[in-house]
Amino acid sequence: MKPIIAPSILSANFADLKTEIEWINESQADWFHVDVMDGVFVPNISFGFPVMEVLKKYAKKPLDVHLMIVEPDKYIERFANAGAHIITVHLEACTHLHRTIQLIKQHGCKAGVAINPHTPVDLLADILQDLDLVLIMSVNPGFGGQAFIEQTYSKVRKLNALKSESQYEFIIEVDGGVSDQNINKLYQAGVNAFVAGNAIFKAENPSTLIIKMKESASQNL
Ligand SMILES: O=C(CO)[C@H](O)[C@H](O)COP(=O)(O)O
Numbered sequence: 001m002k003p004i005i006a007p008s009i010l011s012a013n014f015a016d017l018k019t020e021i022e023w024i025n026e027s028q029a030d031w032f033h034v035d036v037m038d039g040v041f042v043p044n045i046s047f048g049f050p051v052m053e054v055l056k057k058y059a060k061k062p063l064d065v066h067l068m069i070v071e072p073d074k075y076i077e078r079f080a081n082a083g084a085h086i087i088t089v090h091l092e093a094c095t096h097l098h099r100t101i102q103l104i105k106q107h108g109c110k111a112g113v114a115i116n117p118h119t120p121v122d123l124l125a126d127i128l129q130d131l132d133l134v135l136i137m138s139v140n141p142g143f144g145g146q147a148f149i150e151q152t153y154s155k156v157r158k159l160n161a162l163k164s165e166s167q168y169e170f171i172i173e174v175d176g177g178v179s180d181q182n183i184n185k186l187y188q189a190g191v192n193a194f195v196a197g198n199a200i201f202k203a204e205n206p207s208t209l210i211i212k213m214k215e216s217a218s219q220n221l
């Protein structure tokens, strides 16, 4: 599978969000990554439905919604109606994860589960068959611009081995501290989709960096 790049709009300039959406539309980015934080599951509050509505109106690529919230079931329908294509919930935030995944699918979205850096991939074993995407957090969720946690590589390899054994088709996504410096090693470990906020939005030329990330990912393969 070719590498999927998902710029995290958490790092965008919100004073000019429409312009940010427009350059992403024109770039080689594949998805918009949308980080929703509630101040309870994570120690930060980001944004919610008003920003989703702006994305729904202007974004021409799938909205990859990463819910860092407790009790996500309460809001799945609203996120689906607000234009989400993929809804990813945290394993650590769901008591009845299987039910939550079915709810996401019932509302016509692809379903993902995210795990925090301390959560073993083995805990996903009995839900993998129902998933379209697994998101491995490579930083502790809550903030953009943090340093990549090296332990992520072995988690990705382990998950990729489970994927090969099972022959399930889910996408492996990594989120946090991803850049052109580590994308090749991650791609080789089995990552399909790469979220990047700080690296892309702080780059001198964000569109060029996205092209560079894609090239770097596939190098020496
Ligand atoms: O989910 C997230 C934070 O919880 C963000 O998607 C992630 O941090 C991306 O930002 P950066 O590339 O700057 O690390």
Ligand SMILES: [Fe+2]
Pocket: 008, 033, 034, 035, 066, 175, 195
């Ligand atoms: Fe995220």
